[in-house]
Amino acid sequence: MDTNSNPNPPVRILPTLIIAAVALATGIWAAQALLNNKPPVDELAATRFPVARQLEPFSLVDHQGNTFDNAALRGHWSFLFFGYTHCPDVCPTTLSVLNSVSGKLADNNAPVRFVLVSVDPQRDTPEQLARFVTYFNSDFIGVTGSEEGIAQLTRQLGIMHMQVADESSPDSYLVDHSAGLLLIDPKGNYHAVFTPPLSADAIASDFRKMLKAFR
Amino acid sequence: MKPAGFFITAFLLLCCVIPAQADDTLQVSDPWIREAPPGATVLAGYLTLTNTTSAPLVIEAVSSPAFEAVEIHRSQVVDGVARMQPVSELTVPATGNISLAPGGYHLMLLRPVRPLTEGDNVILLLHRADGICVTVTAPVLRMTESSSHQH
Numbered sequence: 001m002d003t004n005s006n007p008n009p010p011v012r013i014l015p016t017l018i019i020a021a022v023a024l025a026t027g028i029w030a031a032q033a034l035l036n037n038k039p040p041v042d043e044l045a046a047t048r049f050p051v052a053r054q055l056e057p058f059s060l061v062d063h064q065g066n067t068f069d070n071a072a073l074r075g076h077w078s079f080l081f082f083g084y085t086h087c088p089d090v091c092p093t094t095l096s097v098l099n100s101v102s103g104k105l106a107d108n109n110a111p112v113r114f115v116l117v118s119v120d121p122q123r124d125t126p127e128q129l130a131r132f133v134t135y136f137n138s139d140f141i142g143v144t145g146s147e148e149g150i151a152q153l154t155r156q157l158g159i160m161h162m163q164v165a166d167e168s169s170p171d172s173y174l175v176d177h178s179a180g181l182l183l184i185d186p187k188g189n190y191h192a193v194f195t196p197p198l199s200a201d202a203i204a205s206d207f208r209k210m211l212k213a214f215r
Numbered sequence: 216m217k218p219a220g221f222f223i224t225a226f227l228l229l230c231c232v233i234p235a236q237a238d239d240t241l242q243v244s245d246p247w248i249r250e251a252p253p254g255a256t257v258l259a260g261y262l263t264l265t266n267t268t269s270a271p272l273v274i275e276a277v278s279s280p281a282f283e284a285v286e287i288h289r290s291q292v293v294d295g296v297a298r299m300q301p302v303s304e305l306t307v308p309a310t311g312n313i314s315l316a317p318g319g320y321h322l323m324l325l326r327p328v329r330p331l332t333e334g335d336n337v338i339l340l341l342h343r344a345d346g347i348c349v350t351v352t353a354p355v356l357r358m359t360e361s362s363s364h365q366h
């Protein structure tokens with residue numbers, strides 16, 4: 001009979017409403033917490049590719065005269081930075097940041113390498129690069145090659161570099177270059193990129209998160 | 216050094232031989248030069264300039280007996296590309312200041328006369344547009360641990 005069932009629906013609706021209200025409040029609270037307070041754990045300063053990009057063949061030489069090619073990027077993580085040794089401001093600043101990252105990741109058991117790829121192969125011989133990179137950290141690697149060899153790598157990574165005449169000293173030139181810091185994973189694939197301003201703390205903490213998620 | 220470069224440098228040094236009268240209209244703080252890897256032919260210098268007057272002050276040129284040439288440069292990241300460009304002069308705004316710091320304005324110090332390492336002190340001469348020359352002593356500092364300048 002209807003009269004028997006009638007008093008029941010409101011009673012049953014009430015807990016549902018309470019649950020719905022609590023859920024809504026919780027949802028709003030959670031959303032506010034996400035927006036205002038703590039970022040979610042997987043938030044990164046870096047841009048990570050959904051699928052790491054495989055690299056096309058390239059062949060260069062490191063500061064000790066060894067071949068530096070796709071195989072040299074496998075088996076460990078590599079941070080790649082593009083610059084040149086006749087750059088007294090931005091490049092030393094970046095290498096100092098990378099030295100600090102290297103210190104922060106020292107307790108890490110995954111091997112990490114830091115590589116400066118020259119965008120000025122005309123002046124950056126392996127010897128010149130050796131003096132430059134090892135000044136910042138004896139484990140840092142400097143890489144150079146022919147113009148064509150450098151282009152094989154920079155073109156596929158979207159790295160721009162361009163010689164610019166220095167109007168005030170005609171016998172020298174400057175090089176504009178992309179300022180991003182690239183992360184290559186142990187499979188030798190392009191995994192993520194950090195854009196300036198580069199912070200050692202953000203790079204180290206992002207790296208730990210990406211390392212955890214890496215399979 | 217080319218003769219022309221030599222004469223320009225000699226001229227710039229000479230104008231500072233005539234001492235400026237005690238002048239505190241332009242204050243210089245935290246001057247320093249970043250120690251560079253061995254064999255470096257180019258270094259960077261930094262400082263903060265404070266203008267105590269009510270009119271802008273212009274630095275037209277900088278010279279140093281420790282370098283063959285000094286340029287005023289600005290580094291900038293534009294659309295993800297790091298760019299370093301010479302600027303013709305530095306303007307210190309009225310009752311304001313301008314900082315030359317890593318990643319921004321800097322003194323581009325070309326071809327050191329002798330190698331410089333931490334502990335050395337370098338004389339910089341700032342040539343103001345009003346003819347006054349400001350002499351600054353900048354220590355060479357090694358900075359490899361962090362990107363921030365610490366005293």
Ligand SMILES: [Cu+2]
Pocket residue numbers: 088089288289299300321322323
């Ligand atoms: Cu410069």
